[in-house]
Amino acid sequence: MSEAISQVEAYLERTATERMDEYQAFLRIPSISALSEHATDMRIAADWLADQMRDIGIEHVEVSATRGHPVVYGDWLRADGAPTILVYGHYDVQPVDPLELWVRPPFDPRVEDGRIYARGAADDKGQIHLHIWAARAWLETHGRLPVNVRYVFEGEEESGSVHFDEWLEANRHRLGADLAVISDSGFYQGNVPAITIGLRGLMYAQVDVTGPSQDLHSGTYGGNVQNPANALAAILAGLRAPDGSVVVPGFYDEVRDLSEQERAEFARLEFDEAGLAREIDVPALFGEPGFGVLERRGARPTLDVNGLWGGFQGEGSKTIIPAHAHAKVSCRLVPDMDPRRTFDRVRDHVLAIAPSGVRVDVQLISLGMWSLTGIDHPATRAAAKCLEDVFGQSPVYLREGGSIPAAASFGSMLGLPVVLLGFTPPDDHAHSPNEFMTLANYEGGIRTIARYWEALSTGLG
Amino acid sequence: MSEAISQVEAYLERTATERMDEYQAFLRIPSISALSEHATDMRIAADWLADQMRDIGIEHVEVSATRGHPVVYGDWLRADGAPTILVYGHYDVQPVDPLELWVRPPFDPRVEDGRIYARGAADDKGQIHLHIWAARAWLETHGRLPVNVRYVFEGEEESGSVHFDEWLEANRHRLGADLAVISDSGFYQGNVPAITIGLRGLMYAQVDVTGPSQDLHSGTYGGNVQNPANALAAILAGLRAPDGSVVVPGFYDEVRDLSEQERAEFARLEFDEAGLAREIDVPALFGEPGFGVLERRGARPTLDVNGLWGGFQGEGSKTIIPAHAHAKVSCRLVPDMDPRRTFDRVRDHVLAIAPSGVRVDVQLISLGMWSLTGIDHPATRAAAKCLEDVFGQSPVYLREGGSIPAAASFGSMLGLPVVLLGFTPPDDHAHSPNEFMTLANYEGGIRTIARYWEALSTGLG
Numbered sequence A, B: 001m002s003e004a005i006s007q008v009e010a011y012l013e014r015t016a017t018e019r020m021d022e023y024q025a026f027l028r029i030p031s032i033s034a035l036s037e038h039a040t041d042m043r044i045a046a047d048w049l050a051d052q053m054r055d056i057g058i059e060h061v062e063v064s065a066t067r068g069h070p071v072v073y074g075d076w077l078r079a080d081g082a083p084t085i086l087v088y089g090h091y092d093v094q095p096v097d098p099l100e101l102w103v104r105p106p107f108d109p110r111v112e113d114g115r116i117y118a119r120g121a122a123d124d125k126g127q128i129h130l131h132i133w134a135a136r137a138w139l140e141t142h143g144r145l146p147v148n149v150r151y152v153f154e155g156e157e158e159s160g161s162v163h164f165d166e167w168l169e170a171n172r173h174r175l176g177a178d179l180a181v182i183s184d185s186g187f188y189q190g191n192v193p194a195i196t197i198g199l200r201g202l203m204y205a206q207v208d209v210t211g212p213s214q215d216l217h218s219g220t221y222g223g224n225v226q227n228p229a230n231a232l233a234a235i236l237a238g239l240r241a242p243d244g245s246v247v248v249p250g251f252y253d254e255v256r257d258l259s260e261q262e263r264a265e266f267a268r269l270e271f272d273e274a275g276l277a278r279e280i281d282v283p284a285l286f287g288e289p290g291f292g293v294l295e296r297r298g299a300r301p302t303l304d305v306n307g308l309w310g311g312f313q314g315e316g317s318k319t320i321i322p323a324h325a326h327a328k329v330s331c332r333l334v335p336d337m338d339p340r341r342t343f344d345r346v347r348d349h350v351l352a353i354a355p356s357g358v359r360v361d362v363q364l365i366s367l368g369m370w371s372l373t374g375i376d377h378p379a380t381r382a383a384a385k386c387l388e389d390v391f392g393q394s395p396v397y398l399r400e401g402g403s404i405p406a407a408a409s410f411g412s413m414l415g416l417p418v419v420l421l422g423f424t425p426p427d428d429h430a431h432s433p434n435e436f437m438t439l440a441n442y443e444g445g446i447r448t449i450a451r452y453w454e455a456l457s458t459g460l461g
Helices: A003-014 A016-027 A036-056 A125-142 A164-170 A228-237 A260-268 A273-280 A293-299 A339-353 A378-391 A405-412 A439-456 B003-014 B016-027 B036-056 B125-142 B164-170 B228-237 B260-268 B273-280 B293-299 B339-353 B378-391 B405-412 B439-456
Strands: A059-064 A071-076 A084-090 A110-112 A115-117 A148-154 A179-182 A194-199 A201-210 A304-311 A324-333 A359-368 A396-400 A418-420 A436-438 B059-064 B071-076 B084-090 B110-112 B115-117 B148-154 B179-182 B194-199 B201-210 B304-311 B324-333 B359-368 B396-400 B418-421 B436-438
Touching (some): A003 A016, A016 A115, A084 A125, A084 A405, A125 A148, A164 A405, A194 A378, A260 A293, A260 A396, A304 B228, A339 A359, B003 B125, B003 B439, B016 B036, B016 B125, B036 B059, B036 B071, B036 B125, B125 B439, B179 B405, B194 B378, B201 B228, B260 B396, B378 B418, B405 B418, B418 B439
Parallel strands (some): A084 A179, A179 A418, B084 B148, B084 B179, B179 B418, B194 B396
Antiparallel strands (some): A059 A071, A110 A115, A201 A359, A304 B304, B110 B115, B194 B418, B201 B359, B304 B324
């Protein structure tokens, strides 16, 4: 432990009570972004957060307007020559219903058995708060941070991040950085420290099949007209093999094979397949042969129909040949797939297998890049070392299946490597009643971040 | 021409003006069953029709309540030893919008160039009215009808016949007959007399594919869970071959091959395929190879998806794996298919090809029997002879693709052979602005029916 970190630790020891009071004060603000009756609370939470940041010496703090709830921005950029880190978290929380399932009131935090229970304790106010205190400990003990940091705390993560990219675009000029650290994730099962190093990308499209100019009577016309709904089914069925693998030509061409080391990392992770099947209530899991569940989730691409519709959907019967039928089709993408090229391939294949007698269109809806900050990346290695120093065990490396909007934006819009370094316990009940944060994880999180800034101060490789 | 028919003809000659006045009075009642503001008009039309029937000597006339608009019933059953004919028509009419496209007001009938223009002139008031006058001519000139007749005039045909089966069930006791004659169809193109001898049956089912207990995030779960929408597509695609033929095992086993004579009858009918494709705005017609359009419509079974739905159907994107997906699937049936057996086969096949990892259910929604009253059936032969005598050319024989609700009910509930003998010109603008009836067809219709009753008086073979 460096001398600097010793002083940081000592400071943190003696401020524990004040910190806990402040954490609870933050949790008392019911900042539910999805419910309009909490609009004032959202503003109160943003102001509270901005005040905290200003008080500890973070600079250029601003409650920055969006077309929805504000982003709280602040930075400290006086570490000449050191890297600049973009830190992301969100101060909004999920709604609390069903309220009757909460053992304690969701906005009246209670500390019991080493946990703090409240909505937002874990997701994500607790993790914002530990960042503030990591900075505070450095600033109070040394008057400086070891690195430059830009804090971006969003207010709409729990309601779709709909205005976040717009804000990023408008604020590009003050978002220059070398690395993005997102603290909105958690430890692996058993409360093992974890770093999320990979996220999948996305290609989202719509397939439109158009037949006759209006719905036709299936008696008068049935047998003589191509049916757009049958045609759509044939197209969708022609995209995947029965084993779930994708049969679009070239689909896997750029997919990077997993290295021995990567497979070993995946194999290290215990995973309860039967438990997952039970949780989502399916007879069994189903996926591409030859890969484990976590490999399929993190490192293999998919093709899923997200929705489909056409013709009669009511009760009983209506004997029509639908005039048109539609489907939303999306692919999760992994290194080194190119989202646009994947769209082109899917579109070309759909058009190639389209039945005759109908018109088929494929429109692109959105593209999102995958991200992967390798285990050997200096930012990952440094985070791993800090976690091990603080928590006494080396982290596991996760590759998640989804795209976190902020992570995707930081990766694709700002071109930053992204490390997802979060501290919540895996059973934290985020989005559910009785959400909690383990105090040991919270306190360890502060110490990990404090060390991480020091570790990164000499550069990113 | 029999002496009796000579007298009938003479009577019809001298009553032409009175008949036309009465026809127009009937057409002036705006009996639009689908619009609630016309409920009183519906009752007025039913009463008007019942009064006419009573006036000419039809017995047991009753405006018979249903849970919707009434059925007008009446009979004349004094032809001891002769067959009993059930005559069906409907006194309700279609709505008239777009009103601005009518050259003449829809409920103020005008006679021009041998046509009478008004809503309902053809479909179906004109055809009810010609039945009334065929009976009147017999009763006025001979005090009797050659056969026993039961008249059933429905008031909800244009709004789905929703209460008609209920009424039939409740009135079975007074519907005993040897033959049903439905006058709600018309002549073939070029105004060639036509008898519709066949209608297809129907099997209507719903396929439900159930996966996880709720929609799942396609990032977190994609690649590890069978997707119900993909599974539904695979099932639907597995029901038909690319050429449109049905691949459900045994599906065609009971399908009666067309005889040489039947194929010749179909071949006699001119049909403008390109015109149909233009009319419904498809690039080309599409159907089972080896059959003509009219054969596919009338004599070949189909399998169509009438609707499908599941997951996200909005604008933009939602990255879910849907919890469930559904489709309405129906088959048009031809002789000698058994509707229930067809359902069993489709269900068994769906379950056999159902992908793993989801639950698949197939529920029966409805069954309807096909009907075919052959060209050689005495009732068909007699109708053909009367048409030829009156119109100077032998009729063509049509097999329609749909099921007419009344015809299906008469066939399956009452077990009657059904002859569809209608007189409207093929371009009559039924359901559209400027509906009309050709007076020659109307007058010829009366004379055909008058002769038909005489022809059937000696029995049905």
